[in-house]
Amino acid sequence: MVKAVVLGAAGGIGQPLSLLLKINPLVSELALYDIVNTPGVAVDLSHIATPAKVQGFLPPDDGLKKALTGADIVVIPAGIPRKPGMTRDDLFKINAGIVRDLATGIATTAPKAFVLVISNPVNSTVPIVAEVFKKNGVFDPKRIFGVTTLDVVRASTFVSEILGDLSLAPSVKVPVVGGHSGVTIIPLLSQSSHPLPTSFKAEALDALVNRIQFGGDEVVKAKDGAGSATLSMAYAGAEFAEKILRAVKGEKGIVAPTYVHLSADKAGGDAIKKEIGKDLDYFSAPVELGPEGVVKINSLGKVTEYEQKLIQAALPDLATNIEKGASFVDAPKL
Numbered sequence: 491m492v493k494a495v496v497l498g499a500a501g502g503i504g505q506p507l508s509l510l511l512k513i514n515p516l517v518s519e520l521a522l523y524d525i526v527n528t529p530g531v532a533v534d535l536s537h538i539a540t541p542a543k544v545q546g547f548l549p550p551d552d553g554l555k556k557a558l559t560g561a562d563i564v565v566i567p568a569g570i571p572r573k574p575g576m577t578r579d580d581l582f583k584i585n586a587g588i589v590r591d592l593a594t595g596i597a598t599t600a601p602k603a604f605v606l607v608i609s610n611p612v613n614s615t616v617p618i619v620a621e622v623f624k625k626n627g628v629f630d631p632k633r634i635f636g637v638t639t640l641d642v643v644r645a646s647t648f649v650s651e652i653l654g655d656l657s658l659a660p661s662v663k664v665p666v667v668g669g670h671s672g673v674t675i676i677p678l679l680s681q682s683s684h685p686l687p688t689s690f691k692a693e694a695l696d697a698l699v700n701r702i703q704f705g706g707d708e709v710v711k712a713k714d715g716a717g718s719a720t721l722s723m724a725y726a727g728a729e730f731a732e733k734i735l736r737a738v739k740g741e742k743g744i745v746a747p748t749y750v751h752l753s754a755d756k757a758g759g760d761a762i763k764k765e766i767g768k769d770l771d772y773f774s775a776p777v778e779l780g781p782e783g784v785v786k787i788n789s790l791g792k793v794t795e796y797e798q799k800l801i802q803a804a805l806p807d808l809a810t811n812i813e814k815g816a817s818f819v820d821a822p823k824l
């Protein structure tokens with residue numbers, strides 16, 4: 491029996507993500523929590539002929555606690571999305587408090603659940619969740635994940651486009667590491683399962699890296715004020731959740747890039763710090779998953795000089811974002 495919970499389930503990501511979890515055979519119970527509309531979304535989904543039992547909850551009558559009771563995995567897409575001209579960091583003002591309060595609910599009701607953080611800015615909201623868990627004495631870095639899968643999905647798609655064959659997209663694997671915003675998104679294209687054409691020039695590489703780093707802006711611009719990526723994010727979130735659930739069931743060798751506290755695997759985390767040359771607490775790296783969450787944080791592997799420059803360019807922003815999130819929890823309410 492696996493109970494999955496979506497916090498922010500009535501939103502642009504929340505609804506399609508809940509749909510994908512409802513049709514996932516590894517999920518037997520699905521609880522949907524939001525400040526609006528979850529009863530309707532839950533009844534709608536409950537008519538789908540798959541085994542998962544669906545229930546919707548709202549804040550009154552301890553709805554958050556009821557939704558989280560018995561949770562095995564909690565996915566958080568709650569919070570406001572970007573509009574054109576905004577950075578992810580601009581969302582901190584509103585989303586930090588939302589994530590802190592939801593994390594408090596998880597820490598007190600389902601402290602052993604795997605927590606998958608989608609709400610932006612991920613580089614800061616993951617430290618917020620971790621600090622709330624620490625404050626409640628239940629912090630386990632092996633169980634808290636920042637979802638960076640959309641960057642990996644985009645890299646697969648864009649590389650397959652360059653190779654002129656979209657049918658390759660599902661099998662193209664590119665490790666994307668670092669964080670989840672702008673220059674902190676570091677695609678290690680030299681390690682792509684499907685190498686770029688030898689004719690690929692430096693400018694084209696710059697353009698591809700830039701497209702992966704700013705893929706979110708491409709969607710925000712196209713949506714023109716109506717929000718940011720929702721459908722591709724729901725796909726990516728469901729894919730990452732499925733990896734966690736398969737690992738919990740005992741499947742071995744599942745590795746995915748995800749943004750974690752580097753103490754989740756001390757030896758692996760220390761090795762990453764050496765590779766990047768900075769003592770950061772959080773970094774998105776290829777992580778091997780198992781029944782208790784993080785099994786191992788893998789090395790970044792052989793990176794080119796070009797990629798080492800991308801890593802160095804990411805570090806100042808990452809450090810600032812981490813500090814901003816980590817110091818928020820004891821800060822006065824905004």
Ligand SMILES: NC(=O)c1ccc[n+]([C@@H]2O[C@H](COP(=O)([O-])OP(=O)(O)OC[C@H]3O[C@@H](n4cnc5c(N)ncnc54)[C@H](O)[C@@H]3O)[C@@H](O)[C@H]2O)c1
Pocket residue numbers: 497498499500501502503504523524525526567568569570571572581585588592607608609610611612637638639640641670717718719720723
């Ligand atoms: N990690 C990623 O790769 C990634 C990708 C896309 C979007 N995002 C982020 O995901 C978040 C959600 O995006 P969206 O497009 O679904 O936004 P949205 O506005 O469509 O939905 C957000 C939902 O959160 C709900 N909500 C607000 N406060 C809440 C609270 N206290 N408790 C529970 N629910 C609450 C809202 O009612 C709404 O239904 C944004 O912060 C966005 O930036 C992250």
Ligand SMILES: O=C(O)C[C@H](O)C(=O)O
Pocket residue numbers: 571572578610640705706707709710718719
């Ligand atoms: O770009 C955004 O604000 C949403 C998300 O982080 C994305 O990468 O699409």
